[in-house]
Amino acid sequence: QDATGEAPSEHAPPRGDEADAVATGEAAETEKPTATAPSNAGGPTPPVVEAPPEEADAAERPAGDARIEGTVLRAGDRTPVAGAQVAVAPAPQGSRPGRVRKKSYAPREDPPWEVVVTTAPDGTFAVPDLPAGLYEVSILSPGFETATYVERIEAASKLSVRYYLVPLPSNPYRTVVRERGSEREEVARRRISVEEIDNLPGTQGDALKALQNFPGLARSPFGSGLLLVRGAAPDDSAVFLGYHEIPQLFHFGGLTSVFNxxxxxxxxxxxxxxxxxxxxxxxxxxxVEPRAGRRDGYHGYIDSDLFDTGALFEGPVGKGSFVLSARRSYIDLLLPLVIPDDAGLDATIAPRYWDYQALFDYPVDGGNLSVRVFGSDDRTKLVFAGENDDPEDDRNRFETTTLFHRADLVYRRKLGGWSFLVTPSYRYDFSSTAAVGIFRFKLAAHTFSLRSEIERWVSKRFAVRFGTEIATGQATIDAEAPPVPTDGEGSSDTTIATVQKIPFASLALYSTWTIRPVPRLWIYPGVRLQLYDQPDVRATVDPRLRMAVDVADRTTLKAGVGIYSQLPSVVEWNPRWGNPRVAPERSLHTSLGVAQRLPYGMDLEVTGFFKYLWDLAAPSDRLVLRPDGTFGPESFASTGVGRIYGAELLFRKNLTKNLFGWLAYTILRSERRDTPDAPWTLADFDQTHILTLVAVYKLPKHWQVGARFRLVSGNPTTPVVGAVYDADSGSYIPLQGKENSDRLPPFHQLDLRVDKRWIFRKLMVNAYLDIQNVYNRQNPEFVNYSFDYREKSFIPSLPIIPSIGLKLEF
Structure with a gap:
């Protein structure tokens, strides 16, 4: 294949200017691949028609003893193309063997006869009983450039070929992750196709970062990737990967997610x-659902940019498949090279991250068994320069470590109308923070979990699912910290230190029914019973109800109401720092939305929501009798309440032809108060307006450009209204005003991405330039005060970040 995007047949001799891209060689007989192409490989394909070859006029076709057979593959990654039409006809006079590259606009006569066959699921085809001669072979398939070759077939011979089709830059088909009915309908479920993930600007092709462009997700400080959903705190939301929760979303600074x-x-x-x-x-x-490895051959890639390098390799194993992937950053290796020792910086930072994934899928006893092992490791070290220049001195450094490793088994099977799921899992978590020799916190946890489900469609209008979820384990906490002074108080020399081993366990029973009383109405009642044992046995019952009705052919109305529960953080219920009597936090969710499908591949979705929260763990200085029989501060009490309300709008142009993108807008208000009679205050992550515009356009010659613009209200802040001088410490103690009564300036940023792809016969090369914060906007993230709190300045967010990457796929 050359720079024009043409991919000749495997046996065709290359031209001189394409010898570097095409293997040479005479026609050779090849074995048929036995693997089956995945349904989403190369985009959706039309169904394979099992039929004999079609001929324009069989009577005029002379009999022969030659045969042409071969395989049609997608150029670049060698994916079999199923359902392609292969037309074989006598070549026009004057034709020469090889690829037909130039279009002829002169009128041409119809061939005396023609044979048309359809490729099988593995991309193979065969045309037997041909007489010797020159033949024109044309291959047509939706989403690919049409390819035409002239082949010479000798008498009593078999010609084995491979044809590589170049995918069109604007594929008229798109991968649909799930269709309606395969999952219980949520009022607002945001879905994104795999192809869209690879093309979004400002995300480096990362799936979870791409989600931050949807309505309902607030912007996280410094692009850290915190999951801020509808005004809730980061710990109030959860991420599930393969039926089990994962402890973190992103590596250091939100550069990329922890799973490929x-x-x-x-x-x-x-x-x-x-x-x-x-x-x-x-x-x-x-x-997040992992996929199985490909079984149509061995594939992989190497992907490098300015931050990290990753590699993937996958292929078949017997009747199953495997995927191996790993990634490692080199920011810690590059920074010493680009920052000289005499740069005058008073601190140096050395972040490093890596992750790995190993997946294995195999059919077992009428079902499918998946084995998954993956993990992530992040370490950051900030070393300060000063009078004490010893880098090993704990007083000169700030270090963080976050890692986890997980191993899963997943077994799925369908039997007699029932669907079964069993998946045990083990996870090890470790996190630590050490700061300037006065603060230390380490947390290590071992978690064993088990989820099982059974599901059945009893009739066309009724289905039921029952499930259980069990988690148990032990956490070890090793912490040391100075006390936190209150407003106007000086510091204390007392240090708080503890080492604790904390066992934990939880059990959940849940069920969801699917009821379709009439063709246009879907009702989903359900309930979840949750038992906790931290620190005492607690139980919650959460009834939930959702519905969807097609009020018109292109209009769907959705509504939902339900109760949701969550255990407070370990700091809030731990007897050493918190209150073991705090109750599980509760929330009432209500929402109403309408989804409208518009012409030209456009969709409009509007959703209104209201949430009320109660039994929130709130700070309390009340003296109480503690469980150990001593009097002391209550620390936390379940007296907090909250309310969150707003609306979301998503206007989306689907991936068709050359353009896709969307407009996402959220307006919300998130408020909390520590006691029912206290005044309402803005929550820490309240962002009144969140506007995101995303557009990607596909150009000829496999070029692509994209842009993302964001405009977001600033986060609430608490102003400092004065300061008190502490003679003992020689420093000022700030006096704070009303909590979250001030707000940072608005955030706005433009990101751009340019992609260029070269498609060779067995290799694809993709080069891209991804620039975040193109005009280098100094977006304020936090307020920085002078030593006496008389003057203030802003700590800006990330500056302009260009990233150049190269990806080699095979």
Whole structure:
């Protein structure tokens, strides 16, 4: 294949200017591949028609003893193309063997006869009983450039070929992750196709970062990737990967997610009113499903940019498949090279991250067994320069470590109308923080979990799902910290230190019914019963109800109401720092939305929501009798309440022809108060207006450009109204005003991305330039005060970040 995007047949001799891209060689007999192409490989394909060859006029076709057979593959990654039409006819006079590259506008006569066959699921075809001679072979398939070759067939011979079709830059088909009916309908479920994930600007092709462009998700500080759903705190939402929760979304600074996006079959973002399958969350849910490895051959890639390098390799194993992937950053290796020792910086930072994934799928006993092992490791070290220049001195450094490793088994089977799921999992988590020799916190946890489900469609109008979720384990906490002074008080020399081993366990039983009383109405009642044992046995019952009605052919009305529960953080219920009597936090979700399908591949969705929260753990200085029989401060009490309300709009142009993108807008208000009679205050992550515009356009010659613009209200802040000088410490103690009564300036940023792809016969090369914050806007993230708190300045967000990457796929 050359720079024009043409891919000749495997045996055709190349031209001189394409010898570097095409293997040479005479025609050779090749074995048929036995693997089956995945349904989404190369885009959806029309069904394969099992029929004998079609001939224009069989009577005029002379009999022969030659045969042409071969395989049609997608150029670049060698994916079999199923359902392609292969037409074989006598070549026009004057034709020469090889690829027909130039279009002829002169009128041409119809061939005396023609044979048309359809490729099988593995891309193979065969045309027997041909007489010797020159033949014109044309291959046509939706979403690919039409290819035409002239082949010479000798008498009593068999010609084995491989044809490589170049995918069109604007594929008229798109991968659909799930269709309606395959999952319980949520009021607002945001879905994104795999192809869209690869093309979004400002995300480096990362699936979870792409979700941050949807309505309902607030902007996180410094692009850190915190999951801020509809005004909720980050810990109020959950991310599930393969039926089990993962502890973190992103590596250091939100640069990329901890799981390779190319191993995902799709992702769902549900900002509220989610199914009873998901629990221990009062905000929203992100559900991520890994895919099985490809079985149509061995494939992989190497992907490098300015931050990290990743590699993937996958292929068949017997009747199953495997995927291996790994990624490692090199920011810690490059920074010393680009920042000289005499740069005058008073601190140096050395972040490093890596992750790995190993997946294995195999059919077992009428079902499918999946084995998944993956993990992530992040370490950051900030070393300060000063009078004490010893880098090993704990007083000169700030270090963080976050890692986890997980191993899953997943077994799925359908039997007699029932669907069964069993998946045990083990996860090890470790996190630590050490700061300037006065603060230390380490948390290590071992978690064993088990989920099982059974599901059955009893009739066309009724289905039921029952499930259980069990989690148990032990956490070890090792912490040391100075006390936190209150307003106007000086510091203390007392240090708080503890080492604790904390066992934990939870059990959940849940069920969801699907009821379709009439063809246009879907009703989903459900309930989740959750038992906790931290620190005492607690139980919650969460009834939930959702519905969807097609009020017109292109209009769907959705509504939901339900109760959701979550255990407070370990700091809030731990007897050492918190109050073991705090109750699970509760939330009422209500939402109403309408989805309208418009012409020209456009969709409009509007959703209104209201959430009320109660039993929130709030700070309390009341003296109480503690469980150990001593008097002390209550620390936390379940007296907090909250309310969140707003609306979301999503106007989306689907991936058709050359353009796709969307406009996402959210308006919300999130308020909290520590006691029912206290005044309402804005929540820490209240962002009144969130506007995101995304557009990607596909150009000829496999060029692509995209842009993203964001405009977001600033986060609330608490102003400092004065300061008190502490003679003992020689520093000023700030006096704060009303909590979150001030707000940072608005955030706005433009991101651009340019892609160029070269498609060779067995290799694809993709080069891209991704620039975040193109005009280098200094967006304020936090307020920085002078030593005496008389003057203030802003700590800006990330500056302009260009990233150049190269991806080699095979």
């Amino acid at each position: 996006s190319d191993i995902l079959s799709g992702i769902d973002f549900i900002p509220g009113n989610f199914d009873p399958r998901y629990g221990d969350a009062t905000g929203g849910v992100v559900n």
